[in-house]
Amino acid sequence: MAEGTVSLDQLVDWLARFRDLVTEKQSYLTELDSAIGDADHGSNMTRGMNAVMDKLGAAPAGAVDELFKSVGMTLVTSVGGASGPLYGTFFLRIGMTAGPVTELDGAALSAALRAGLDGVVARGKAEAGDKTMVDAMGPALDALDESLGSGSDPATAAAAAFDAAQRGRDATEPLVARKGRASYLGERSAGHLDPGATSTAFLFQALAEALA
Amino acid sequence: MIGIVVVSHSRALADAAVALALEMVGGSPPPIAVAAGAGEGVTGTDAIAVAAAIDEVASPDGVLVFMDLGSAVLSASMALEFTSTDAEVRLSDAPFVEGVVAGIVLAAAGASLADAAREASSAMTAKNAQLETSPEPAAEASVVSNGAVDLTLLNPLGLHARPASMIVAAMGGLDAEVSITDTASPERTVSAKSLMGIMSLGAAGGHTIRLEASGPDAARAVDAIRVMAGDGFGELE
Numbered sequence: 122m123a124e125g126t127v128s129l130d131q132l133v134d135w136l137a138r139f140r141d142l143v144t145e146k147q148s149y150l151t152e153l154d155s156a157i158g159d160a161d162h163g164s165n166m167t168r169g170m171n172a173v174m175d176k177l178g179a180a181p182a183g184a185v186d187e188l189f190k191s192v193g194m195t196l197v198t199s200v201g202g203a204s205g206p207l208y209g210t211f212f213l214r215i216g217m218t219a220g221p222v223t224e225l226d227g228a229a230l231s232a233a234l235r236a237g238l239d240g241v242v243a244r245g246k247a248e249a250g251d252k253t254m255v256d257a258m259g260p261a262l263d264a265l266d267e268s269l270g271s272g273s274d275p276a277t278a279a280a281a282a283f284d285a286a287q288r289g290r291d292a293t294e295p296l297v298a299r300k301g302r303a304s305y306l307g308e309r310s311a312g313h314l315d316p317g318a319t320s321t322a323f324l325f326q327a328l329a330e331a332l333a
Numbered sequence: 334m335i336g337i338v339v340v341s342h343s344r345a346l347a348d349a350a351v352a353l354a355l356e357m358v359g360g361s362p363p364p365i366a367v368a369a370g371a372g373e374g375v376t377g378t379d380a381i382a383v384a385a386a387i388d389e390v391a392s393p394d395g396v397l398v399f400m401d402l403g404s405a406v407l408s409a410s411m412a413l414e415f416t417s418t419d420a421e422v423r424l425s426d427a428p429f430v431e432g433v434v435a436g437i438v439l440a441a442a443g444a445s446l447a448d449a450a451r452e453a454s455s456a457m458t459a460k461n462a463q464l465e466t467s468p469e470p471a472a473e474a475s476v477v478s479n480g481a482v483d484l485t486l487l488n489p490l491g492l493h494a495r496p497a498s499m500i501v502a503a504m505g506g507l508d509a510e511v512s513i514t515d516t517a518s519p520e521r522t523v524s525a526k527s528l529m530g531i532m533s534l535g536a537a538g539g540h541t542i543r544l545e546a547s548g549p550d551a552a553r554a555v556d557a558i559r560v561m562a563g564d565g566f567g568e569l570e
Contacts, residue, residue, distance in 0.1 A: 159403075161376070161377075165377070168375070194381065197379065197380045197381055197408070197411065198371070198372075198379045198380070198381040198382070199371065199372065199379075200371065200377065201342075201370075201371030201372075201375045201376065201377020201378065201379070201404070202377050202403070202404050203403055203404035203407050204404075205371070205377070205378070205379070205380070205404060205407075205408065206380055206404060206407035206408050206410075206411040207407065209380070209411065210411065244407060244410065244411065245407065301403065302402075302403050
């Protein structure tokens with residue numbers, strides 16, 4: 122593997138680590154979701170990511186676009202909740218943007234993740250501050266770009282992205298939800314972490330660990 | 334005939350909504366496909382299943398999709414990326430039960446995709462009108478003028494959903510514009526082609542409705558409603 126690039130194996134490792142994290146934190150995610158949602162985020166993400174890893178185990182992908190198309194389509198059909206189409210769109214856009222390659226350099230990684238975020242925003246119509254996964258993902262990608270721009274390798278940039286994702290997640294606590302099931306609660310949604318922003322922080326934790 | 338797709342977190346909810354609507358469809362129902370749940374007993378929605386449902390009922394007349402809430406809306410919008418049909422597909426912003434009922438009844442009556450989508454979108458008007466203070470019934474019907482036809486509603490429930498759907502269905506093949514007014518509250522006049530409009534009149538049994546028609550088939554249209562009303566819309570003992 123060339124210096125400063127991300128291999129297909131590392132991307133698969135990212136997904137495996139994300140599966141492990143949502144599985145380990147399943148009860149926690151569902152607990153967060155029971156406060157302001159329909160109490161299924163942990164079980165939905167665990168079921169979805171298990172389906173993803175089963176699929177990849179049965180049919181390993183040979184290129185980045187193939188990998189993330191498989192991931193996205195599997196999530197869309199197995200998650201059930203809103204995180205299915207949202208995470209599904211995120212990974213599908215990553216694959217479409219990355220194309221039929223077997224590794225990504227920092228710029229390609231950034232472009233692919235950014236396309237994923239844009240897809241999530243377009244799908245969910247959420248903006249920063251709506252108390253959604255966008256509140257963790259947006260700052261994470263900004264930090265990734267800033268780190269890459271200052272000459273860091275993808276591993277360092279991913280670590281910076283994870284830090285920013287956690288801060289973005291924590292910042293959702295006082296917010297009043299304006300999107301998703303939590304928005305039905307209005308002011309009562311304040312005082313709770315957003316479950317989607319929390320699972321997104323795990324997504325960037327998994328990325329940082331896979332690239333480290 | 335347009336196709337109807339019903340997207341819900343719950344198979345039971347979707348099937349019940351469809352069954353409710355089918356009670357109001359006399360003749361042949363439109364093609365209907367349900368996409369509900371996310372596999373083995375999981376509450377949720379599946380964009381791939383929604384896309385398959387759209388393709389299943391698609392025809393050149395188009396497809397109208399109704400969603401319950403949350404991920405159903407996201408899955409339905411995402412499904413549009415996965416369909417293989419060239420037919421026009423519209424996602425309805427109607428409330429779920431009202432929309433499914435209006436959509437299926439109107440589709441069965443031969444409504445175009447645009448008309449069914451518009452009617453379904455205004456599906457809350459009937460409930461909104463019903464929850465306003467009921468107008469005082471007029472003591473007697475006012476004088477009929479300019480060719481209007483007055484009919485007394487013989488069935489106890491008046492123009493509720495089923496008779497309303499019968500009227501809309503009867504208007505389906507006719508080239509006529511027919512307006513209906515409940516003479517007990519003459520400030521509101523609605524089109525005989527509007528299911529939600531007719532229901533929003535809240536015209537009860539014993540009330541007198543006034544029909545005013547224009548167009549080449551005006552006489553046939555009025556006669557059709559007169560015959561149904563004379564029979565109490567099939568609801569007389």
